[in-house]
Amino acid sequence: MTVVAVCASKGSWGASTLALLIGAGWPSTRQVVVAECDPGGNALAARFELSPLVGMTSLVLDRRRLVDKGLAAHLQSVPGGLEVLVGPASPGAARSLDHEIGDLGERLFPSDVDVIADCGRIATDSRGQAGLVTSAADVVITVGGDAASVAHAQWTSEHISSAAPDARITFVLVGTCPFPAEEIRHALPAGRIHSLPSDPRAAGMVCGLPGRPKHLEHGPLARAARRLVCDLTEGLSGPSAAPLGRQTPDGAGHAPGSIPVSTRAAAP
Secondary structure (H helix, E strand, O other): OOEEEEEEOOOOOOHHHHHHHHHHOOOOOOOEEEEEOOOOOOOHHHHHOOOOOOEHHHHHHHHHOOOOOOHHHHOEEOOOOOEEEEOOOOHHHHHHHHHHHHHHHHHOOOOOOEEEEEEEEOOOOOHHHHHHHHHOOEEEEEEOOOHHHHHHHHHHHHHHHHHOOOOEEEEEEEOOOOOOHHHHHHHOOOOEEEEEOOOHHHHHHHOOOOOOHHHHHOOHHHHHHHHHHHHHOOOOOOOOOOOOOOEOOOOOOEOOOOOOOOOOOOOO
């Protein structure tokens, strides 16, 4: 099992969107799930009209009761086929779930499944989130384009490095950044640096809004996500990354794991 923890620095956005994009581009030879583990609340069920009763909460309940229905019993799919474990929307329920995740530790996920964990903003008192970050091979931190977000990303990376010194850290600059690349590298020396362009239309589709798949699949957001996934999956068995938006062999539609696009009517 490989765990990638996606975290958000203060003032940044896009951690949930980025987790979906990473999952969509993961090597097709490996099973991957996107798990919502944000102790501040989660959004996938609302965005894609999924059941809030099936996902992380039902998985945790099964593990606590020592009942093994199999991971598949707790999975749902977003448009495109990517499998997800939805988390609760309310902050209170999300915090309770975080404590349960902390108690279960490595028993939570099967060993043969890769997990992209949407962890949200780092909270020092969140045991489940801390456990996921500590067990992660890669920690991806989204960074906004302002000085405050960069400063918070510095603190986040230092906090993570002290708890998980072997984790590889990747910073992802989201949107427009006014600072020269040299200054960013100097401010964030602890990890690799990628960027996601500002593309509200494409990002909105990943968040469940209607749109045309070709705009997302062939646009700058998908290209940037491919580069990031290739970096994260270097050294894993199988191809370095699956093409976002790949077609099924018969050309009938999107293959499981392809980039999520809402099934609602496309905007004119």
